[in-house]
Amino acid sequence: MNTRVTIQDIADALNLSRNTVSKAINNTGTIADSTRDMVLNKAAEMGYKQFSYIDITTKKIKSNVTTDKPMDLAFITTSKLDNSHFGSTMIDKIQQELSEIGCSLTIYRVLPSEIAECRLPGSLSLSRIAGIFCAEMFNIAYCRMLSSLSVPVLFIDSPCIMGEEPLNADILLMENEAYAYSVIKKCCEKGFSRIGFIGDKYHCRSFYERYAAFRNALNYYGLKYDDSICLTESEINSKTGDAIDYQGYLESGIKKIKKLPDIFICANDFVAFDFLKIARKNNISVPNDVKLCGFDDSQESTIVNPAMTTVHIHSQLMGHEAVELLLSRIKEPSMNFRIVHTETNLIYRDSF
Numbered sequence: 443m444n445t446r447v448t449i450q451d452i453a454d455a456l457n458l459s460r461n462t463v464s465k466a467i468n469n470t471g472t473i474a475d476s477t478r479d480m481v482l483n484k485a486a487e488m489g490y491k492q493f494s495y496i497d498i499t500t501k502k503i504k505s506n507v508t509t510d511k512p513m514d515l516a517f518i519t520t521s522k523l524d525n526s527h528f529g530s531t532m533i534d535k536i537q538q539e540l541s542e543i544g545c546s547l548t549i550y551r552v553l554p555s556e557i558a559e560c561r562l563p564g565s566l567s568l569s570r571i572a573g574i575f576c577a578e579m580f581n582i583a584y585c586r587m588l589s590s591l592s593v594p595v596l597f598i599d600s601p602c603i604m605g606e607e608p609l610n611a612d613i614l615l616m617e618n619e620a621y622a623y624s625v626i627k628k629c630c631e632k633g634f635s636r637i638g639f640i641g642d643k644y645h646c647r648s649f650y651e652r653y654a655a656f657r658n659a660l661n662y663y664g665l666k667y668d669d670s671i672c673l674t675e676s677e678i679n680s681k682t683g684d685a686i687d688y689q690g691y692l693e694s695g696i697k698k699i700k701k702l703p704d705i706f707i708c709a710n711d712f713v714a715f716d717f718l719k720i721a722r723k724n725n726i727s728v729p730n731d732v733k734l735c736g737f738d739d740s741q742e743s744t745i746v747n748p749a750m751t752t753v754h755i756h757s758q759l760m761g762h763e764a765v766e767l768l769l770s771r772i773k774e775p776s777m778n779f780r781i782v783h784t785e786t787n788l789i790y791r792d793s794f
Contacts, residue, residue, distance in 0.1 A: 535761025641709020
């Protein structure tokens, strides 16, 4: 069995400090270019995981693509992945790792008209790119179009496709299940038995996995699922395709609940923030009247009042795994498609 190569192994082989090697590999701090090149070459030579896809003789990706030019990749999304979303840190990591092996990344935002017509952004030319990262892409028809392209595609989260053929692409997700068991176990320890869920369960694959984990955890701990304290309707009007007034939907739903649950588990932090606004408007206290748990560990989760119990996504790990998955697909396009989950961690704060 192969022994996992560590940063310390590389440092020992080069007679350098672990700190120097770490700076070179993670592109942090200031070190000489010659030292950085030496470390990266040794890391690739020794099979260090992060650089196992580099050809150390050319510093280019080992793939079936033959070109004299640096390899270009695309990142497409429907959303602005600003600092409130784990995506901005993830994209930074993707760009950092690609730049270290001489690859470029261009970010494209897909317009609603392009989604409706199932066409790529006008400036994106398939002849110039070797692969595509996709994030916040949840239109099923559009994603099927993407997965039928002549270049490899990686979905970072994906549509919730039930009862249909899966996408012909690799999918990267955060771990969406373990936290539900931890939260509900803690509820049992505190004597809580009425536990509700808020969030459009079919919004995306991650939301559905969180909802399914919520129901499975209830069953595991012998608690009853109560549909009357769950708000899981779609955020999109099924007739018009337009977004609904989600806060209005929540307020209407909350007013119909005769007795609030002990806790609401929310599909993500921003759903939880929407609930907080409605709660304040209706004189509902969190956590005194109802406790609250989000997901994402967004920047806002630490500054809202009360600070949000949530699940931390390791954004840099997501970025690293995204690069490995897409580059390995470029290298071996015929391998079986994969679904990979990265670690998450539950963080208890004042809302619980």
